[in-house]
Amino acid sequence: MPVVGEEEVSRISTTIFSNPCSDRLTLRYSYQEPTDLVITGYDIQGRRVFDHSRRGLSGSGSFSVVLTGIPEGVYLLKIQEGEAQRIEKLIYLR
Template sequence: TLRLGASKPSSKAPGQELESRSIRVVDAATGGKQVEARLTGESPAATVPAGIERLRVQVEEVPEAFALEKPYPNPSGGRATLKYAVPEEADLTIAVYDVLGRRVVTLADGKKAAGTYRARLDGSRLSSGVYFARMEAEGFRETRRLTILR
């Protein structure tokens, strides 16, 4: 059992979200099973069952805003990476469109926890030309241009 807790009690009323924290535990021994917990003012502690003998913890800053960075390399020979930021858990979609506005590839679609991610485009089936990667999430929309050269 992995127990998470606040270091000191809160003076906020239950239900008032404090500095909300998320933790994600990935157990490689069970094929990458993930367990998530969220600490808020209402639940200042959480217990996460885990059959893990060793645990590596990596702390990373939570982004302040949604963002979609420029794809790299650009121009690309077919493979490209798009780095994106999610400030809080959100439903999002990242898709690639051709110049006629047709969706040709979906890179991400669904709920994502707060954090910074990379989406990898395998454009080996795409023709040479200009494409647009678009991220949409809860009122946020950003589009980045990507050129594929063969």
């Protein structure tokens, strides 16, 4: 029996590690097709405190985002990969 109206589910393929982190956040990714990645950090009051983006990532790899100029605390990271997005909590300690 054919399935009608089923949408393809986008799969998030980025892992964030060292959490809690002290000076940098490392992201590991794996994409089969070129993908734009945007990471936006928000403080607990909802203010945007940092942005980082990479365009056309493909294959597997990793990169670091240096976190300077923000106070210690809990942040929410909005991670957008193409059309997919998710929110993760980040604890930043110096």
